[in-house]
Amino acid sequence: xxxxxNRVLRTEDPKFLTVGGSYVDDIRLEGAAHVVYVRSxxxxxxxxxxxxxxxxxxxxxxxxxxxxxxxLAPMPPGAxxxxxxxxxxxxxxxxxxxxxxxxxxxxxxxxxxxxxxxxMIFVDYEPMPAVVDPEQALGGGTLLFPxxxxxxxxxxxxxxxxxxxxxxxxxxxxxxxxxxxxxxxxIVNQRVAPCPxxxxxxxxxxxxxxxxxxxTSAQAPHGxxxxxxxxxxxxxxxxxVIAPDVGGGFGAKIGGYPExxxxxxxxxxxxxxxxxxxxxxxxxxxLGHGRAQVQEIELGGSRDGKxxxxxxxxxxxxxxxxxxxAFLPMFTxxxxxxVYEIPKVEFSSRSVATNxxxxxxxxxxxxxxxxxxxxxxxxxxxxxxxxxxxEVRRRNLIPADAFxxxxxxxxxxxIGDYERALDLALESAGYDQLRKEQAARxxxxxxxxxxxxxxVYVEITNxxxxxxxxxxxxxxxxxxxxxxxxxxxxxxxATAWSMLVSEALGIPMADIEFIQSDTDxxxxxxGTFASRSLQSGGVAVxxxxxxxxxxxxxxxxxxxxxxxxxxxxxxxxxxFHVAGTPAVGKSWGELVESAGDAGLAAEVDFTAPGPSFPFxxxxxxxxxxxxxxxVDVVRMVAVDDAGRMVNPLLVEGQVxxxxxxxxxxxxxxxxxxxADGNPLTGNLADYAMVTATELPSFERIPMETPTPLNPLGVxxxxxxxxxxxxxxxxxxxxxxxxxxxxxxxxxxxxxxRVWQAxxxxxxxxxx
Numbered sequence: 001x002x003x004x005x006n007r008v009l010r011t012e013d014p015k016f017l018t019v020g021g022s023y024v025d026d027i028r029l030e031g032a033a034h035v036v037y038v039r040s041x042x043x044x045x046x047x048x049x050x051x052x053x054x055x056x057x058x059x060x061x062x063x064x065x066x067x068x069x070x071x072l073a074p075m076p077p078g079a080x081x082x083x084x085x086x087x088x089x090x091x092x093x094x095x096x097x098x099x100x101x102x103x104x105x106x107x108x109x110x111x112x113x114x115x116x117x118x119x120m121i122f123v124d125y126e127p128m129p130a131v132v133d134p135e136q137a138l139g140g141g142t143l144l145f146p147x148x149x150x151x152x153x154x155x156x157x158x159x160x161x162x163x164x165x166x167x168x169x170x171x172x173x174x175x176x177x178x179x180x181x182x183x184x185x186x187i188v189n190q191r192v193a194p195c196p197x198x199x200x201x202x203x204x205x206x207x208x209x210x211x212x213x214x215x216t217s218a219q220a221p222h223g224x225x226x227x228x229x230x231x232x233x234x235x236x237x238x239x240x241v242i243a244p245d246v247g248g249g250f251g252a253k254i255g256g257y258p259e260x261x262x263x264x265x266x267x268x269x270x271x272x273x274x275x276x277x278x279x280x281x282x283x284x285x286x287l288g289h290g291r292a293q294v295q296e297i298e299l300g301g302s303r304d305g306k307x308x309x310x311x312x313x314x315x316x317x318x319x320x321x322x323x324x325x326a327f328l329p330m331f332t333x334x335x336x337x338x339v340y341e342i343p344k345v346e347f348s349s350r351s352v353a354t355n356x357x358x359x360x361x362x363x364x365x366x367x368x369x370x371x372x373x374x375x376x377x378x379x380x381x382x383x384x385x386x387x388x389x390x391e392v393r394r395r396n397l398i399p400a401d402a403f404x405x406x407x408x409x410x411x412x413x414x415i416g417d418y419e420r421a422l423d424l425a426l427e428s429a430g431y432d433q434l435r436k437e438q439a440a441r442x443x444x445x446x447x448x449x450x451x452x453x454x455x456v457y458v459e460i461t462n463x464x465x466x467x468x469x470x471x472x473x474x475x476x477x478x479x480x481x482x483x484x485x486x487x488x489x490x491x492x493x494a495t496a497w498s499m500l501v502s503e504a505l506g507i508p509m510a511d512i513e514f515i516q517s518d519t520d521x522x523x524x525x526x527g528t529f530a531s532r533s534l535q536s537g538g539v540a541v542x543x544x545x546x547x548x549x550x551x552x553x554x555x556x557x558x559x560x561x562x563x564x565x566x567x568x569x570x571x572x573x574x575x576f577h578v579a580g581t582p583a584v585g586k587s588w589g590e591l592v593e594s595a596g597d598a599g600l601a602a603e604v605d606f607t608a609p610g611p612s613f614p615f616x617x618x619x620x621x622x623x624x625x626x627x628x629x630x631v632d633v634v635r636m637v638a639v640d641d642a643g644r645m646v647n648p649l650l651v652e653g654q655v656x657x658x659x660x661x662x663x664x665x666x667x668x669x670x671x672x673x674x675a676d677g678n679p680l681t682g683n684l685a686d687y688a689m690v691t692a693t694e695l696p697s698f699e700r701i702p703m704e705t706p707t708p709l710n711p712l713g714v715x716x717x718x719x720x721x722x723x724x725x726x727x728x729x730x731x732x733x734x735x736x737x738x739x740x741x742x743x744x745x746x747x748x749x750x751x752x753r754v755w756q757a758x759x760x761x762x763x764x765x766x767x
Contacts, residue, residue, distance in 0.1 A: 003503050007649040010495045011509060012488075021245030024201035024215045025277045032203065032273040033062055035266055036114035037259055038104040038121050039286070040096035043132070043355040043677020044142070045125035047094055047103065054120040055106055060113030062270055064121070065105040067093035072265055075231070075258060078323035078358070079351065081159045085148035086353060088321035090258045090265075096125070097144050097320035098355050099679055100285035102259060107266050107274060130355040130677040134317040135294055137352045144320060144353045153322035154351040156329055166333070166410075175344055179300030179308045183380040188746045189369045191292035191317065191671040193681070194362050195689050198247025199283040202260035203275035204267040212264055213240045218256065219249040220527025221487055225519050227256045232264060243517040246489035250661075251361035252288045253489070254324070254529050259286070284682050288325065289671055290362020292317035293332070293369050299377040305387050305395045310342045312373055314349035318359055325359025326351035331366030331463065336409050338374040339418045339456045339615065340396040345408045355677040361529065363661055364719040367459045368726060375455045375727035376744070383738060388435075389731070390426060390454050394419060397456065413458060413613040414707050421639045422456050424701045425617035429637040434621060442739050451622040451736025455728040458615040461531035461642075461716030465608045468532075469524045470540025472501055472548050473601035478574060478588035479511040485525020486537035487517040491718060492650040493533060497541050499646060500712075504545035505552075506571025507588065524605075531614070531716025534646065539710045540606035547602035552576065555595060556586045612707045612715035616640035618724035620663075624736040629755030631667055631733055633696055636725065641703040642717035651717050652700060658721020659698050664690030665722075666729035670748050688748075737761075 015021065052064040067089055074087035092103045104121050108114035131142040137151040144151055154160075161168035176182045203215040212234065218224045218241075225241040228234065246253065259276060267274040278287070294315040301307040312333075318326035329349035336347050378396075382389035398405050400417040407413070431452070438450040469485035482497050494514040502509045515521050526536070549569065556576035557564040568579050577585030592600050621635035636659060645651050668688035672680040681687040706713025726747070733749040734742060741761035745753060 003499050004646050006647065008495060008499055008647050009649070010492050011498060012492060012494050021247070023198055023245050023247060024203055024217050027203055027215050027244065029203055029205055029273040029275060032275050033107050033109060033270060034111040034114045035105050035107045035263060035274055035276045036111065036118045037102045038106065038118050038123065039282070040092060040099055040101040040103050042096055042125050042127060043099050043130040044128040045096050046128060047092060047096065048124040048126050050104060051122040052104060055117040058113065058117035058120055060109035061117045062107045062109065065091060065266070066103070067091045077153070077321065078255070079153055079318065079326035082153040082322040082326055083145070083148040085145045086153060086322050088258065090262060098357055099677055100282070100357060101320065105262060105266065107270060132354055132356055132673045132675060132677050134315045134352045134354050137354045138315065138350060144355065151353045152350050153318050153326045153353055156333065156349045160330065169346065172346060175309045175311055175346055176298065176300040180302045181381065181384050182298060182300035183377065183384050184298045185376070185380055185744055187295050187297060187373065187376055187744065189291045189293040189295060189372050190747055191289050191359070192362065192665055192669045193284055193289055193671050193687055194250040194252040194287060196248030196250060196253065199278045199280060200253065200257065200260060200287060201277040202263050203273060204263040205273035206267055211238050211240065213242065214264055215242050215244065216256065216260055217246050217253060218243050219246065219253045219487055219489055219529050220255065221517050221519055222485065222525045223254065223527055224256045228261065228264060231261055239519070241519045243487055249489045250363045251290070251365055251529055254361055254527065280684065281682050284687060285679050286357055288323060288360030289319065289357050290359060291369060292325065292359050295373050297373050297377045299381050301381060303385050305385065305392045307340055307342045307381070307396045309344040310337060310374070310377070311346040312336060316349055316351040317356065318351045318353050319356045320353060321358045322351065322353055323358040323360050325361070328361065328366035331460065332370040333409055334411050334460055335367045335370035335458065337407050338371055339398055339458050340374065341398050342396070343408065347409065356673055363658065363722045364459065365530065367719070368723045371455065371457045371723050372727045375457070375731065379731045379734065380744070383743070390422065390431060393422060393454065393456050397422065412610065414610065414709055415705055416458060416613065416615050417705055418456055418458070418615055421615060421617040421641060421703060424703060425619045425637050425639045428699060428701050429619040429621065429635065431619065447627045448623045448625050449736045451624055451732040453620040453622070453728040453730065453732025453735055454617070455724045455731065456617045457724045458613050459719060459723050460611045461614055462535050462608055462611045463530050465611055466526050467605040467607040468526050468536035468540050469522065469603070469605055470537055470544050471601065471603040472541060472544040473599065474505070474548060474588050474592050476589055476592050478507070479513065480505060480507045481513040481515065482541055483515045483522045484537045484541055485522055486528045486533040487525070488528060491528065491533065491654065496534060496646050496650055497538060500538060500542045501545045504542065504549055506569055506574055531718040534714045535608060535612055535710050535716060536606060538714065539712055540604045542712055543606060544602040544604040547604065548600055551602070552591050552600055555591050559586055559594060560584065608709050610709055612643065612709050614640065614642040614715040614717060614720050616720055616724050618728040620725065620728035620732040622729065622732040622736055624733060624754060626740070626758055629751035629758065631749055631751070631754060633663060633667070633694070633729060635699065636663065636696055637699045637701065638721060638724065639701045639703050640717060640720040640724070641705050642720060643715035644704055644706045644713035646712070646714060648702065654717045655700055655721040656698055658719060659725045660690055660695055662722040662725030663695060663729050666726045666747050666749060667694065668748050668750065
């Protein structure tokens with residue numbers, strides 16, 4: 001019986017549930033100093049003066065750094081194609097551009113001393129006009145980088161068309177000429193905070209040989225290593241990066257931030273280790289944010305429910321220093337038409353700098369924004385033609401026999417069965433009965449109205465397929481060791497990867513060692529993000545196991561004087577023998593001993609021929625109190641097809657987490673700045689991060705459509721729940737109010753915002 005496909009408990013959990021993990025902040029470094037940053041309290045200002053004299057004389061202070069005594073060259077923009085003039089100084093040089101911008105660094109013997117000294121630093125700011133709204137920033141009245149001459153960092157398709165990454169295009173004035181009905185709506189996909197439970201931390205220690213060892217709470221240690229090399233002019237052999245246990249990342253921890261990497265420079269200056277751990281408030285204001293798109297959607301079609309044309313126009317808030325978030329509209333375009341056959345489409349976007357925290361990748365990274373737009377548009381179109389939104393979806397889904405399917409934007413989906421996913425979700429939810437209950441409540445006029453929201457989605461995982469490293473080695477005692485280039489931070493890789501090796505070699509999971517996230521121990525790797533790990537790193541480990549098995553069988557055949565084809569592995573006994581003669585065989589340990597220096601090991605770098613496209617359908621059921629605006633999610637039915645499931649328990653965990661984050665964005669979460677750029681949601685008391693209290697028990701319906709792109713048939717699942725649940729819940733909220741005349745409510749659908757929408761259609765002013 002295969003271990004694959006079974007609900008195997010996570011091997012990681014006993015440690016986390018008993019003694020706990022070992023995070024960067026737990027690393028003991030003899031003689032380490034602590035760095036604390038002085039951060040800007042203004043969103044946009046000129047630094048007239050900085051007085052560090054009192055801090056420099058404070059107890060325990062080793063050094064105080066500002067731009068005047070820091071010789072690090074500014075970090076180039078993290079967004080491809082952004083103007084070089086939008087580079088980010090490590091410490092603000094003359095101008096601060098968002099609340100949280102680093103102005104000075106204090107290094108002291110203890111963290112407490114550094115905190116006390118940081119408070120002694122006086123910064124004289126000359127306020128400058130701040131621009132927080134990305135649409136206002138387009139006007140260019142306030143320029144964040146005057147040398148760039150614009151706040152626009154990236155324009156699509158123009159900037160990418162110029163280098164051949166996408167075709168050039170001009171607006172088609174006749175795009176909707178053949179449509180009976182066209183709906184238009186401005187929607188806001190709001191700025192959200194990733195909120196990993198482990199905040200960022202880093203530590204750096206230089207060896208006497210000029211080699212740096214750097215600990216970081218990052219998702220991609222080898223990527224960070226490359227950044228360290230380029231930032232500090234080091235060669236590969238001079239850098240070791242270690243990411244110990246990492247308590248969540250959600251995309252925001254993919255790379256290295258200046259406050260993390262600064263410890264390397266400071267450690268060099270002081271000749272001793274330096275470490276930094278951010279506070280929760282710092283995490284809220286300066287760990288990269290996600291989403292932050294303003295979208296103009298236009299969807300047209302015929303009155304029989306067929307869609308004909310779609311245009312999406314995006315303004316992406318890039319924040320103060322354009323980072324990866326500025327590039328994410330590329331993925332929004334990639335997934336533009338979602339699961340639907342829409343013959344005519346257009347997309348354009350402008351990513352613009354504002355006096356806010358830079359945006360980065362966040363769970364889904366551009367794809368949830370695409371799904372939210374098209375799924376909201378389909379509901380608006382359905383309402384306009386008076387047809388059930390589930391039926392409109394069904395009439396436009398890409399059929400299961402059309403794969404591989406290439407969309408109008410040139411994206412080729414590998415495989416899918418969207419109608420089956422929709423059917424499963426609707427049947428499991430009891431959709432028809434829910435509509436009857438909704439009609440009854442509307443008829444009775446009771447305050448709590450029922451809303452039913454549907455979303456069908458497809459997403460891209462392993463979106464930029466690259467090689468991933470995996471290695472398997474059998475040890476002299478018959479146990480095994482895995483090394484992987486991926487870097488888990490809660491996903492359960494140790495369990496899944498061990499299952500793959502155990503399945504191939506018959507070695508018990510308890511006897512399999514798992515190594516990751518140390519660039520000295522793992523020679524190369526890409527890391528964990530974009531739901532890529534199992535379909536790249538997991539497959540590499542699987543193939544390495546198969547290679548080890550072939551080597552072992554060959555060696556056993558030589559020792560047993562038999563044909564390799566006649567040698568079988570008894571996985572229960574852990575012995576190779578000739579078929580039919582189990583009494584004479586060789587154990588793993590005996591084979592390793594016989595192999596000598598060659599050992600029994602294999603390394604594989606697996607590259608998928610293309611990205612995979614998981615899909616699913618979600619049905620959200622909400623009750624909306626029309627007197628108060630309070631929304632209660634009462635059911636969440638989710639079909640998320642990520643191909644073959646190696647471990648359904650791990651899949652459930654990933655999907656549940658994604659559902660929670662998606663529901664949270666629809667209902668509660670939003671990073672808010674005031675007009676002057678002051679963050680109003682700087683802690684977890686003001687930022688409404690979702691808890692179990694706001695969530696129902698999720699109903700997950702299994703479905704597996706293996707991808708042909710890898711031998712395991714697996715796709716990614718880490719972001720799926722987020723992508724489908726957000727529009728499903730938003731559509732449900734609007735659906736509950738549709739009979740009152742409410743056409744749209746932006747996220748988050750807070751009680752205040754919902755009540756305002758109700759009040760406005762009832763003739764009030766919504767205040």
